[in-house]
Each structure stands twice: as C-alpha cells, then as structure tokens.
Amino acid sequence: MRWTVHGERPVYENRWVNLWLANVETPDGTRFEHHVVRLRHLAVAAVVNDRREVLMMWRHRFITDTWAWELPMGLVEDGETPAEAAAREVLEETGWRPGPVRPLVYAEPAAGITDTQHHVFRADGATYEGPPTERNESDRVEWVPLAGVGAMIDRREIVSGATLVGLLRILADEAFR
Incomplete structure (x- = not known):
C-alpha cells in the first residue's frame, strides 16, 4: 500500500x-x-587483512555517552562518490590507505523517518601511511579478529548500525562460501 x-x-x-x-x-x-x-549519505568501509582481521576504531559517542568499536565512516561530500568517501574516511580516521573498495551492502537504516543512505564497502588489505589526520575520531585504531566479532556484538562492544550491517554481511558471506 x-x-x-x-x-x-x-x-x-x-x-x-x-x-x-x-x-x-x-x-x-x-x-x-x-x-x-x-x-546526507554515509560511506562506511570494512577493511579486512589477510589474517581475517578487520580495521576498527574504539570511539566515544557523546549522544549516547557510550564507547564502542566502529568501522571507519563518514559523510559523502559534494562531488564525491560513496566509494571515494569510504576510502578517504579510512585514511583520515585510521592512517591506513585501503586497497580497492568494492560495494558490500547498501542500507536505509530508518526509512520510516529518514532518507539517509548507508553505502558500506569492503577493501581487502591496506597500507599504513601514518597517524590519522582526524584526531577527534577515536582513542585507538586496531585490527580486530573477525572470529571475535560475534562475541563483541553480544557484549555490546559493537553497536553502530552501519558497523553491524557491514560486519554481519562479511560474516554471512564467509559462512556461505
């Protein structure tokens, strides 16, 4: 209807x-x-290395006053594609330059109230370029084993919707290989 x-x-x-x-x-x-x-639309990047670890950031969100692990993400700027934004955000927020990004999953997280689009990408591998240039994004950046992601979700160490969508898609893809 x-x-x-x-x-x-x-x-x-x-x-x-x-x-x-x-x-x-x-x-x-x-x-x-x-x-x-x-x-504005959001671009997210799940960067996975050859050891089955994903690049994540430990950060505080003042609105909910919570700490949690998140994938690098940010708004798509004018004149920028979502893929370009995802790669830019990884580099700015983590100091790692991702390998080529490819679409992983698209989501509209709350279509009953907002028109925001979440474009989630996957990159296999990254090259360390130096410290993050975005100094206000996270307390630390780490490669987190994918094998432990489920337990982290259960402990509410991963709560961001965009992060959950990306990680759960990666885990589902691996389970059905």
Whole structure:
C-alpha cells in the first residue's frame, strides 16, 4: 500500500540535519503531517587483512555517552562518490590507505523517518601511511579478529548500525562460501 505525499516543507535546515514536515495521506484516506529527517549519505568501509582481521576504531559517542568499536565512516561530500568517501574516511580516521573498495551492502537504516543512505564497502588489505589526520575520531585504531566479532556484538562492544550491517554481511558471506 502506497502513501501519497501532497507536499513537504522545511522546519529546520543546516549542513548536517534537515527536518521537514510532509503532508501525507495513508491508503485508508487519513491525512496528517509526518516528520522527515533528511540526512546526507554515509560511506562506511570494512577493511579486512589477510589474517581475517578487520580495521576498527574504539570511539566515544557523546549522544549516547557510550564507547564502542566502529568501522571507519563518514559523510559523502559534494562531488564525491560513496566509494571515494569510504576510502578517504579510512585514511583520515585510521592512517591506513585501503586497497580497492568494492560495494558490500547498501542500507536505509530508518526509512520510516529518514532518507539517509548507508553505502558500506569492503577493501581487502591496506597500507599504513601514518597517524590519522582526524584526531577527534577515536582513542585507538586496531585490527580486530573477525572470529571475535560475534562475541563483541553480544557484549555490546559493537553497536553502530552501519558497523553491524557491514560486519554481519562479511560474516554471512564467509559462512556461505
């Protein structure tokens, strides 16, 4: 069943987040205003080395006041492809230059409220270039064994949706080889 959008109007807009109200009608004829959060698209990179380890960052998220492991990720900038953004973010946030990135999985994490797109890529291997240039991203960068990822998820050491989607896809691909 398809909803009809009769129009939209911005409530708040800036470079990071935009809040809109959409005038919608549900299939039963009910009409109301629905909040829509419009966000820039996200690029994520799962870099895996030949020892079956994935490059991850230990970081604090002030909004939830939590620490957890995450894959390198960031917003896709104007004029940049998601693949370019993923490779750039790995280098900036970790100091490692990833091998060629290829699409791993695409996700829309909360399509009922936001239009954000998450483009998750995989790179096999990376070359260390030096310390991260983004100094405010993480406390440490490490190669984490894929074999331990499930237990880390169970312990809530990995909670980021984009990170979970990427890692679970890698684990699923390996399980079905």
